[in-house]
Amino acid sequence: MKTLSRPWVSRRALAAFGAALWLGLAGVPAHAQSPFIVVASTTSTEQSGLFGHLLPLFKAATGTEARVVAVGTGQALDMGRRGDADVVFVHDTAAEEKFVAEGWGLKRLPVMYNDFVLIGPAADPAKVKGRDVAAALQKIAAAGASFVSRADKSGTHAAELRYWKLAGLDMAAAKPAGYKECGCGMGPALNIAASTGSYLLSDRGTWLSFKNRNDLTILVEGDTRLFNPYGVIVVNPAKYPHVKQALAQGFADWLVSPAGQAAIASYKIGGEQLFFPNAKP
Structure with a gap:
């Protein structure tokens, strides 16, 4: 019995030791x-x-x-x-x-x-092309042109609201006819603009990496107020x-x-x- 029990006890002890070692390693953060x-x-x-x-x-x-x-x-x-x-x-x-x-x-x-840029369809139905972001937004509002806002309390959204204020529009009181809020990130907002032919504000970095542009293009850039630190x-x-x-x-x-x-x-x-x-x- 002794010669049979010793290997069994040894294997049992070895298994217990291995389990303890595994559990110890698994518990390391x-x-x-x-x-x-x-x-x-x-x-x-x-x-x-x-x-x-x-x-x-x-x-x-x-x-x-x-x-x-x-x-x-x-x-x-x-x-x-x-x-x-x-x-x-x-x-x-x-x-x-x-x-x-x-x-x-x-x-x-x-x-x-980097900087923000105002993106829109190449045909530019609201005729915003230039360097003045406030003037461009005034034209978009006056034309009732489609505009996509991230509306997500992002840095880009905060900047957009500042530019609308510079354009003389209180977005908390009333939004232009073509204004759409997506509550989304920059990439999805660009996708919506590309599929609907809308204007929107984008940071230049995401725009440069964006592939699904369709006929979107940069229409307003170079305004010192578009600086984005x-x-x-x-x-x-x-x-x-x-x-x-x-x-x-x-x-x-x-x-x-x-x-x-x-x-x-x-x-x-x-x-x-x-x-x-x-x-x-």
Whole structure:
């Protein structure tokens, strides 16, 4: 019996040891093996392809994985306010400064800029082509031309509302006849405009990466009011102790470093640069 029981006991012990080892390895948090942060950012940085270019370079340089949640700027800042992100990377300077002033973020660092452009059908039924965005919107409203608004509290939507105000229209009181709200990201809004022959405001980066243009074209550009800056803000760990401050700060610091700024400048589509670095020395 002894000679038969010893192998059975040995196999049983070995199986128990293996199970314990497997359970121990399974219990190791994923971030202990591969550190990561959650980045709340905009659809424009995602849909333009910029993150697909930047994030592998960031991980190679730091060993940290950045997991992006791409939503409108307003939603991204709300994620920061709820503690659902470690860092926000967005494009609405006034809203970003308010976010910091209210104590939700540590400091806004300027990272880059591009510009907004007014897109519309090549036939330009409202005759808006030129450099004055306010005058163009006045013409669209007067003609009752079709216009697609993201209407999603994004940085682009906030900018659009500012331009309508400059054009003398109070969108909270009454909207022009052809005004359509999609409540969607930049890519879907462009698809709707392409299929309906509508005007809309887009960031240049997403427009350059957009393939389904049909007869859409840039009609208004070059107005200094179309300037579109982006900033990065680490969420305040005093509000949410689970925020990975050191890793998030590493992401912000890399974006504004010479390496990060060079990576932003090097991202091009068809030989055209989409974003321009503007971090302060």
